[in-house]
Amino acid sequence: MSDIHLYTAQTPNGTKISILLEELGLPYKVTAIELSKNTQKEPWFLEINPNGRIPALTDTFTDGKPISLFESGSIMQYLTDRYDTEHKVSYPKGSREYYEVNNWLMWQMGGLGPMQGQLNHFNRYAPEKIEYGINRYKNETRRLYRTLETQLKSSTSGYLVGDRCTSADIASWGWVAAAKWAGIDISEFPELGKWVQRMLQRPGLEKGRHVPSKHNYEDIQQLTEEKIDERAAAARKWVQEGMKADAK
Incomplete structure (x- = not known):
């Protein structure tokens, strides 16, 4: 069961994650990051993404502990590798x-x-x-x-x-x-x-x-x-x- 929380804004890099989550049918929480107010530079956000950019994502990992992910490509790989078991928008690893x-x-x-x-x-x-x-x-x-x-x-x-x-x-x-x-x-x-x-x-x-x-x-x-x-x-x-x- 996912415990996904997406931190994002209305940008091409931000929406690619929400689109993927919807394509996979995964439940997730959303926190909108106000780029114009530099919310992405605040200490709490830097704990999730030390680079201070959106998108970022947190989840409960398979070991039961929180995991933080940043860089949209990395987040997409994580989501498909872990959750797209039916290969709705991916292919089997190694193919x-x-x-x-x-x-x-x-x-x-x-x-x-x-x-x-x-x-x-x-x-x-x-x-x-x-x-x-x-x-x-x-x-x-x-x-x-x-x-x-x-x-x-x-x-x-x-x-x-x-x-x-x-x-x-x-x-x-x-x-x-x-x-x-x-x-x-x-x-x-x-x-x-x-x-x-x-x-x-x-x-x-x-x-x-x-x-x-x-x-x-x-x-x-x-x-x-x-x-x-x-x-x-x-x-x-x-x-x-x-x-x-x-x-x-």
């Missing part, structure tokens, strides 16, 4: 597909998330527009989108690995769904666009993406570039303040 899923999970953690995250920063939150930084990270994010596009073109199931949706799809979905916020035109990647919509039809994803607050995918699609910049301006101040605090 070819198990390692292929791991490829894409590590790819997202080391590539797509960091590159698109930097694009978001330079395009939306930096105090000045630095074209080199924007172009550098936009081109790299587009390259990574092309990698996903190529993989999906060769898929017979419509998912990244094998015959089912896995944690590989869940890990990447939130980032690609935020393409417009990053300044990427998803129409350049038709297979990727269809995959985003296919994932939206999954009840687990639909429920999990709205944890701990409403996911804004549909709203963002209606906004102009100017309106997105206006919304980003509201967060720019606390992003800059957070950077100053981290530099101390």
